[in-house]
Amino acid sequence: MFDSLASGTDTRFANKISHQIWDMKYRMKEADGTPVDLTVEDTWRRIARALASVEKDPGQWEDRFYAALEDFKYLPAGRITAGAGTGRAVTLFNCFVMGTIPDSMTGIFDNLKEAALTMQQGGGIGYDFSTIRPKGAEVKGVAADASGPLSFMDVWDAMCRTIMSAGSRRGAMMATMRCDHPDIEAFIEAKRDPLRLRMFNLSVLVTDTFMEAVKADGSWDLVFKGRVYKTVEARGLWDKIMRATFGYAEPGVIFIDRINKMNNLGYLETISATNPCGEQPLPPYGACLLGSINLARLVKNPFTPEAEIDLGALDELVRTAVRMMDNVVDASRFPLPQQEAEAKAKRRIGLGVTGLADALLLVGLRYGSEEAAVRTETWMKAIARSSYLASVDLAKEKGAFQFFDAEKYLASGNMMQMDDDVRAAVREHGIRNALLTSIAPTGTISLYAGNVSSGIEPVFAYAYKRKVLLPDGSRTEEEVVDYAVQLWRELHGDAPLPAHFVSAQTLAPLDHVRMQAAAQKWIDSSISKTINCPEDISFEDFVEIYMAAFDAGCKGCTTYRPNEVTGSVLSVETAKKEEQKPAALLPRDLSHPMPRHEALEGRTYKLKWEENAYYITVNDILDEAGVRRPFEVFINTKDVAAQSWIAALTLMISAVFRRGGDVSFVAEELQGVFDARGGQFLPGKGYVKSLVAAIGDVIDGHMREIGFIAGGRKLTKAELAEAKAAGQGAAAVPDLGRARAQRDGCPDYGNCDVVVENGCKTCKQCGWSACS
Incomplete structure (x- = not known):
């Protein structure tokens, strides 16, 4: 444990990364950034109080809700964790x-x-x-x-x-x-x-x-x-x-x-779309909220022959979580009245799990094995039973969902395979929530909870480096260790990890399918799961994955194979090699600008924005390593209103260019500028959000064209030979991390390690997620 970076001491977090995620994403703060939640206990109390507030006797439930949240046992989805009890006009639905x-x-x-x-x-x-x-x-x-x-x-x-x-x-x-x-x-x-x-x-x-x-x-x-x-x-x-x-x-x-x-409401609705990550198939105006049981926290006697999930604790935790999630339906705001009506009529919730892979490791099972699949199915059935019986109890107390029809409901979807005692209880008392289970992406909340494995995914990497932002704005690099590995170290020191510790890097794709199918059997909605494939997998074997998923009863299939368009996944530390820096990025004395030659080679580009034309000239220079790089920028226009700020802009850009080093960030910063009056569509570019962003696009395109940064045209063999002879070969080597970051949307371009888990792109360096 470590001392909190917040006011006071908070020893709940296992590492600085988890604390940082909480501070950046989930901690309640005033508009000026002053913390309201001083510790994570304050966050748990805020959520518990907000969800208990819709009960007839809030005091009876607040402490029980807090106990479920404590030590990251139950993890509400990020929108609930960040928004519940804040009084802000936000939806708690994902x-x-x-x-x-x-x-x-x-x-x-x-x-x-x-x-x-x-x-x-x-x-x-x-x-x-x-x-x-x-x-x-x-x-x-x-x-x-x-x-x-x-x-x-x-x-x-x-x-x-x-x-x-x-x-x-x-x-x-x-x-x-x-x-x-x-x-x-x-x-x-x-x-x-x-x-x-x-x-x-x-x-x-x-x-x-x-x-x-x-x-x-x-x-x-x-x-x-x-x-x-x-x-x-x-x-x-x-x-x-x-x-x-x-x-x-x-x-x-x-x-x-x-x-x-397989829809419990098949008698009432037809589904033709899902939410962005695929775990929630929903009807028109359908809405669903999410939450996860942290299975890794429920394992007794880890790494021993007696290791097992505490099924009694699991049952109690699931029942409490179902009540909390049902209360979210009443506590949340909704963007549209149609969404509110749909949510309150059917009261869908999506309770899932995270830390499955870590839980399997703790009980000695290899993720993807037949035995692990059987154990997964057993755990998922236990969660389904507890969820449905908890919802029956809620129906006794608060009433069944609006469209409940016992005969039709019991004859549809997942209810057809439920145990007789569960079906009998539903027939007699009804059920509060039409659908109850789903497995969502949990990348960020899993990291917040001590870096447990995400959703039902295998462990992606047992350890990796991550940049941590400190209060003074500086960054430090910290090792991020998987929850099961950290627990092994605490119990066994430096002893080698057991053979059943496998990761996404070593699993066969069909092992992924086996695990998805095992979990899907008892999930009444769907699952967000990515089947990671090696880059050299044959096309025939790749197609087999989808056929296997269909034949195994999965509701969908999502794969990820490294490729030229979407890039590669995170490189594990042990597999990394020292990379030679491109010549353009070699260190130099930046205290003095590079000297200007009498004549420079350059290009002029015409940019049409609204009613005005702007002529952008970028001149280049060969630096000390013989690498062609941008040196100065001039912009000419008849737009009188823009001339002063354009002059200032070009002077600043040119000053930066003349210092050398990696100046590709200049285009990135310009491309991020948003004009509150709105942007416009440009031929071949799509929507561009401001004139400054359009100028950034031109400069970015120029730097790519001359081979200074990745993504430009490919050199011919003759040009490549000439570049190598001139010592410029390294300049044409793509900066894949930056290129991938720009493409995928990660804001921390310089520290981008994007992985695809649970159908969701996530940066392991800065915590950015395409889904949160």
């Missing part, structure tokens, strides 16, 4: 699927407005774009052809960027499309362009009929409103999905018929 998009211009833009309002409060949203007519279809009454759903997805993407740029929580969206929509092939290929639809996760809604056609090598009709637009080979379309996912990790696959068949 997941939303928006209303069905009408096939009309008015309806489409009404839905866009609803999406903006939801994202403004921090909700992640999902949409099914299958309801929009395909590209080229007739638009009656206006003598025009439809632009298709992908064109409107571009508009959604720009809206999300605008909301994020305005200072709101990072937007997260899921777009789905049916496998029989006429534009499905364009949807599959959409993210081959690394700059398009970056605010979206994409998933294809795959039907059982389609999978049968794939296996039978049959034909497949692409249809919209009864009209067949095209007939393709089913296996050929499946191959396109697989090739895209193999090449750049999207789209994912959702087995939509299975989701609807």
Whole structure:
């Protein structure tokens, strides 16, 4: 334990990283940054008090809720932890699927407005774009052809960027499309362009009929409103999905018929979309909140033959967590009244787990083994039983959910496999929450809870280095150790880790599938899970993963394979080698600017912004290492109002360039500038949020074109040979960490180690997550 960096001492945190996550993301503070929560106990008390406040007797429940939160045993999702009891106008719900998009211009833009309002409060949203007519279809009454759903997805993407740029929580969206929509092939290929639809996760809604056609090598009709637009080979379309996912990790696959068949509310609703990470299939305007049981904290006698989950403690904790989550439905605000009505009518909650892999390690089982899968299924069934029985008790006390119909409910979805005593209790008393279980991404809250393994994922790395921001603004590098490894060290010192300590780096993909299927059996919603694949996996073996997931009863499948478009996952410390710095980044005396030559080579770019033209000239120099680098910038324009600030801007940029070193940050900083009056769309660029950002794009493009930073054009063999001969070869070596960070959205460009876990990109260095 360590002394808190806050006022007073807080010994609950196992390391500085966990404390930092709490301080940055979950600690309540005044508008000026003054802490309200002085310790994490204050945070737990704030949450417990807020969720107990909706009870008839709050005092009876506050201490029980606090006990569940204490020592990170029950982990409400980040929105609850950060927002409950703060009095702020925020939603405590994580997941939303928006209303069905009408096939009309008015309806489409009404839905866009609803999406903006939801994202403004921090909700992640999902949409099914299958309801929009395909590209080229007739638009009656206006003598025009439809632009298709992908064109409107571009508009959604720009809206999300605008909301994020305005200072709101990072937007997260899921777009789905049916496998029989006429534009499905364009949807599959959409993210081959690394700059398009970056605010979206994409998933294809795959039907059982389609999978049968794939296996039978049959034909497949692409249809919209009864009209067949095209007939393709089913296996050929499946191959396109697989090739895209193999090449750049999207789209994912959702087995939509299975989701609807296994839905407890199948008699009442049809699902066609999920939240951004896929663990919550939801109907139109569906909303769900999340929370996780920390299994690693419930293991008795770890690393001994008697090691096991304390099932009594698990039952009590689950029952308390269900009550807390049910209370969130009443305590939360909602972005839209339709979402509030849907949530309160069905009272969906998504209770899941985190620390599964660590719990398996503590009881001596190898993640991915058949024995581990059996144990996982046993634990998940125990959680399901306790959840449903707790919800029955709540129904006795507070009433069943609005649309409860005993006969229809017991004959649908997950209820069909429930034990007889649970079914009998539901029949007699009803049930408070229509659906209760889900396994969500837990990257940030798992780190906050002592770096337990995330969700049901394997341990990604047992130890890695992470930058820690200190109160004075400086950074220090700390080792982050997995919870099970830390406990092993405390009990066994430097003794080698047992053989069953496996990680995502060494697991076979089908081991992932086995674990996902084992957990899915007792989860009534779905699971956020990423199957990490080696870069050199064959395409045939890759396709087998998806077929195995379908045959094993999974509701979806998401894989991640390192590739040129999305980059590579985190490199483990033991596998890292000393990297030679590019010549452009070699240290030099920065106290004096580089001398200017009489003549410099450069390029001039024309930028059109609103009614004015701006001519941007970037001149380059060969530095001491013979590397071409930007040296100065000039901007000419007839826009009189802009001339003074442009002159100042170019003087400052040029001064920085002339000092040498890695100056690529200049373009990054400019690209991040947001104009409150709004940006505009530029050809080939999409939405650009300000004139300054557009200038940054030009400078960034120039630096890439000359090979100073990654992402520029590839050199020809002759150019590469010439560059090497001139000592410039290192300048063309991509800075993959920075390039990946810019692409994935991590704000800490210089310290980016992005991994994909639970279907969610997360930076292990700065704590940034695409899902929180």
